[in-house]
Amino acid sequence: xxxxxxxxxxxxxxxxxxxxxxxxxxxxxxxxxxxxxxxxxxxxxxxxxxxxxxxxxxxxxxxxxxxxxxxxxxxxxxxxxxxxxxxxxxxxxxxxxxxxxxxxxxxxxxxxxxxxxxxxxxxxxxxxxxxxxxxxxxxxxxxxxxxxxxxxxxxxxxxxxxxxxxxxxxxxxxxxxxxxxxxxxxxxxxxxxxxxxxxxxxxxxxxxxxxxxxxxxxxxxxxxxxxxxxxxxxxxxxxxxxxxxxxxxxxxxxxxxxxxxxxxxxxxxxxxxxxxxxxxxxxxxxxxxxxxxxxxxxxxxxxxxxxxxxxxxxxxxxxxxxxxxxxxxxxxxxxxxxxxxxxxxxxxxxxxxxxxxxxxxxxxxxxxxxxxxxxxxxxxxxxxxxxxxxxxxxxxxxxxxxxxxxxxxxxxxxxxxxxxxxxxxxxxx
Amino acid sequence: xxxxxxxxxxxxxxxxxxxxxxxxxxxxxxxxxxxxxxxxxxxxxxxxxxxxxxxxxxxxxxxxxxxxxxxxxxxxxxxxxxxxxxxxxxxxxxxxxxxxxxxxxxxxxxxxxxxxxxxxxxxxxxxxxxxxxxxxxxxxxxxxxxxxxxxxxxxxxxxxxxxxxxxxxxxxxxxxxxxxxxxxxxxxxxxxxxxxxxxxxxxxxxxxxxxxxxxxxxxxxxxxxxxxxxxxxxxxxxxxxxxxxxxxxxxxxxxxxxxxxxxxxxxxxxxxxxxxxxxxxxxxxxxxxxxxxxxxxxxxxxxxxxxxxxxxxxxxxxxxxxxxxx
Numbered sequence: 094x095x096x097x098x099x100x101x102x103x104x105x106x107x108x109x110x111x112x113x114x115x116x117x118x119x120x121x122x123x124x125x126x127x128x129x130x131x132x133x134x135x136x137x138x139x140x141x142x143x144x145x146x147x148x149x150x151x152x153x154x155x156x157x158x159x160x161x162x163x164x165x166x167x168x169x170x171x172x173x174x175x176x177x178x179x180x181x182x183x184x185x186x187x188x189x190x191x192x193x194x195x196x197x198x199x200x201x202x203x204x205x206x207x208x209x210x211x212x213x214x215x216x217x218x219x220x221x222x223x224x225x226x227x228x229x230x231x232x233x234x235x236x237x238x239x240x241x242x243x244x245x246x247x248x249x250x251x252x253x254x255x256x257x258x259x260x261x262x263x264x265x266x267x268x269x270x271x272x273x274x275x276x277x278x279x280x281x282x283x284x285x286x287x288x289x290x291x292x293x294x295x296x297x298x299x300x301x302x303x304x305x306x307x308x309x310x311x312x313x314x315x316x317x318x319x320x321x322x323x324x325x326x327x328x329x330x331x332x333x334x335x336x337x338x339x340x341x342x343x344x345x346x347x348x349x350x351x352x353x354x355x356x357x358x359x360x361x362x363x364x365x366x367x368x369x370x371x372x373x374x375x376x377x378x379x380x381x382x383x384x385x386x387x388x389x390x391x392x393x394x395x396x397x398x399x400x401x402x403x404x405x406x407x408x409x410x411x412x413x414x415x416x417x418x419x420x421x422x423x424x425x426x427x428x429x430x431x432x433x434x435x436x437x438x439x440x441x442x443x444x445x446x447x448x449x450x451x452x453x454x455x456x457x458x459x460x461x462x463x464x465x466x467x468x469x470x471x472x473x474x475x476x477x478x479x480x481x482x483x484x485x486x487x488x489x490x491x492x493x494x495x496x497x498x499x500x501x502x503x504x505x506x507x508x509x510x511x512x513x514x515x516x517x518x519x520x521x522x
Numbered sequence: 523x524x525x526x527x528x529x530x531x532x533x534x535x536x537x538x539x540x541x542x543x544x545x546x547x548x549x550x551x552x553x554x555x556x557x558x559x560x561x562x563x564x565x566x567x568x569x570x571x572x573x574x575x576x577x578x579x580x581x582x583x584x585x586x587x588x589x590x591x592x593x594x595x596x597x598x599x600x601x602x603x604x605x606x607x608x609x610x611x612x613x614x615x616x617x618x619x620x621x622x623x624x625x626x627x628x629x630x631x632x633x634x635x636x637x638x639x640x641x642x643x644x645x646x647x648x649x650x651x652x653x654x655x656x657x658x659x660x661x662x663x664x665x666x667x668x669x670x671x672x673x674x675x676x677x678x679x680x681x682x683x684x685x686x687x688x689x690x691x692x693x694x695x696x697x698x699x700x701x702x703x704x705x706x707x708x709x710x711x712x713x714x715x716x717x718x719x720x721x722x723x724x725x726x727x728x729x730x731x732x733x734x735x736x737x738x739x740x741x742x743x744x745x746x747x748x749x750x751x752x753x754x755x756x757x758x759x760x761x762x763x764x765x766x767x768x769x770x771x772x773x774x775x776x777x778x779x780x781x782x783x784x785x786x787x788x789x790x791x792x793x794x795x796x797x798x799x800x801x802x803x804x805x806x807x808x809x810x811x812x813x814x815x816x817x818x819x820x821x822x823x824x825x826x827x828x829x830x831x832x833x834x835x836x837x838x839x840x841x842x843x844x845x846x847x848x
């Protein structure tokens with residue numbers, strides 16, 4: 094064994110040395126002699142950019158684009174922050190998701206101001222106001238061009254609502270979903286008339302949407318923690334924990350395995366549906382449940398947004414001007430409409446929202462609902478973007494969602510609230 | 523295994539001390555220094571990828587170092603002080619030790635028993651041996667996902683089976699001890715066979731004559747196992763215990779995948795099964811607090827050394843008391 098070890102480690106040693114020597118030679122040169130410019134772009138999951146990139150290369154023969162595509166958002170953003178810190182290795186155009194954008198804004202000095210380097214004809218009125226505003230850092234520099242958004246609506250099971258004696262047609266459901274009070278009242282009625290079946294899938298989904306609707310979130314503009322002083326946060330907490338204790342929650346963890354099973358078994362009647370969720374519902378509920386799920390243009394207490402991304406140009410980029418041009422082109426209404434048709438990412442550009450292409454889009458799984466029109470209407474209900482300070486996403490993922498899960502598992506709301514306060518304070522030191 | 527190699531007569535020691543020629547000198551240097559050059563690559567690579575990170579981690583742990591900071595602030599041992607007052611750290615430490623004990627203790631015991639069974643006269647011995655190694659060859663991530671499904675609190679197979687036997691369902695994720703048990707099951711399923719094979723290999727190398735003597739002395743199978751086999755397995759057992767200590771205290775993938783929230787490093791809604799490595803990873807890559815994470819890493823390192831040392835002493839003592847005393 095010992096002898097074997099030496100031999101193996103020697104071989105490994107040689108291999109590693111060889112590899113590292115070889116690695117030193119191959120630095121990335123971003124421009125070649127012929128005046129051609131090489132750009133790279135980094136995205137995660139599906140942006141629908143494949144055809145667009147080919148098109149851009151045809152329009153700009155002097156530009157060659159490498160597309161780095163990553164499957165999952167979480168590791169992609171960790172990698173992004175690490176490379177940002179390392180000072181190299183990032184692409185010229187880097188996509189950032191809304192939920193991670195506050196971490197980027199925190200280090201905004203490492204990014205270019207797109208109003209300075211970007212094409213001058215790209216003006217704020219290209220985007221919905223709030224989407225444009227949320228792309229700026231606290232000094233008002235524009236860090237990201239908006240790509241897609243996730244306007245909120247609610248999905249519901251028509252058959253289950255019917256069976257419980259509740260209205261199930263779009264107009265009737267709209268009344269149920271008018272406010273959070275009416276929504277939870279309908280939930281109580283649903284639980285009572287079905288003998289204890291759950292009204293919604295996971296409390297954190299609703300709670301995050303409620304907090305998102307507030308004027309101020311977990312952090313105020315000066316990055317102070319508001320969790321104890323903000324009455325809206327506490328009110329949302331009380332509302333949702335009351336609903337949990339009334340048996341309205343299916344106690345599933347969103348995006349977990351059992352959540353998917355829950356969709357197949359119809360163990361809840363409603364779920365929060367940002368535009369990108371339609372595909373998720375369809376995939377999880379499966380063909381057996383086709384036609385049972387529906388979506389309507391109503392969300393309690395007005396609209397809201399969940400998800401969507403930005404394209405940024407880090408200062409590491411060797412060709413910031415060309416990179417900004419590419420990002421500007423990709424986020425133009427025409428291109429975002431194509432991306433929407435390719436992958437269903439809902440555009441954030443005002444012009445795209447009135448395009449017939451978008452408004453005519455229907456979804457057979459949801460009973461041929463005109464989803465383009467529906468989400469365009471929902472998008473218009475969002476009036477402003479809530480300020481997200483550094484640590485906001487972490488509080489949501491690592492503090493409030495687990496605490497709500499604890500309430501679902503039997504912890505008292507008071508004890509879980511203490512968990513929230515302590516946890517949030519630990520993150521915002 | 524002992525082969526006697528006859529020493530060749532020494533040629534490079536002439537009787538009269540003549541002035542060594544260059545050729546002689548080169549050849550002597552070759553004998554003297556070449557071996558070091560041959561093994562140097564390992565130490566160079568180890569220095570770069572093992573020793574340097576270790577020392578650099580210790581250096582980073584003395585700073586308030588957020589990822590991307592241009593000039594981190596030196597704070598001395600403050601990270602360690604904070605860590606000692608951090609309830610989440612102690613919670614993670616207890617979880618780690620609990621999962622480690624729940625996995626390593628049964629694992630080593632079952633592995634030794636399995637090895638004893640496998641060393642009996644069996645038909646198709648190779649296929650049995652390969653069979654117990656199969657769990658080890660499966661992908662850890664796939665296993666994690668499968669076991670997390672089995673132990674699902676609502677739709678999991680284990681709870682469904684408990685119910686068909688008229689038992690209460692178990693909240694596998696909410697209940698701290700239950701979650702440790704579920705994770706330990708995952709670890710045991712994967713590693714027991716691997717350890718059993720190592721023990722089996724050692725068992726088969728034990729000298730037969732000792733057993734024959736024991737049989738002549740009238741020792742039964744059980745007596746032979748406890749008085750002959752176990753004491754002679756001592757070095758192997760120490761190896762198995764130490765490797766499983768190192769693995770057990772660094773447990774990461776199983777608890778991470780066991781969490782119902784995808785991608786979460788929380789280890790349950792109230793950190794019921796957050797281990798030290800999960801907490802370390804969360805501090806470094808979700809909290810971006812490299813200094814604090816480095817402090818955790820170093821404490822974990824010291825802890826592993828301490829426990830491995832304790833294990834070494836205990837195993838030696840245990841095996842020694844029942845050892846061959848003539």
